[in-house]
Amino acid sequence: MNFHTRKWVRPGDLNPNATLFGGRLLEWIDEEAALYTIVQLENKHVVTKFISEINFINAPRQGDIIEIGIEAVTFGRTSITLRCEVRNKLTREDILSIAKITMVNLGEDGKPVEHGKTKIEYVSDRVNS
Structure with a gap:
């Protein structure tokens, strides 16, 4: 997974417990x-369709530096399913994991449209092809 x-x-x-507000972290992940x-x-033109169970493991505190990792799991006809991990940059302590985030590819009309992708591509792959 790349962070x-x-x-x-x-x-x-922060929330009233002086730890990172979960909603803020979910905003960053989305x-x-x-x-x-x-x-x-x-x-x-993409939208979030589904987020599976969110597993909060540890709560970051003020001053912590966190990093968000996203990785493609599967490619559907009009969607891509990702997984996410969040960790503390300095301690490498796990903060959160999400097994599935489904994102949908949209056309100009706002409706799902096929994307034609079947695997992860990197910018260098597109430039050199």
């Missing part, structure tokens, strides 16, 4: 999943 995105837990991200999908499917 590309890092976030710094700041005072405005954004990262969308960006990953846009790059993979080469289409900026």
Whole structure:
């Protein structure tokens, strides 16, 4: 799994327990999943359809640096299913895991459309082909 995105837990991200608010972390994950999908499917029109059980393992605190990892699991006809792990950048302590996030490829009309992808591609693969 590649961990590309890092976030710094700041005072405005905290809940009343002085730990990272779960909703803020889910916002960051949803954004990262969308960006990953846009790059993979080469289409900026994507939406989140499904997020499976969210397993909160440890709670980050103010000042922690976390990193979000996203990985493609399967490619559907109009969708891509991802998995996600979040960990503490410095300690490598697990923070959260999500087994499935399904993102759907949309056409200009906002309806699901086939994307034609079957495997992970990297920008270098597209440039050299």
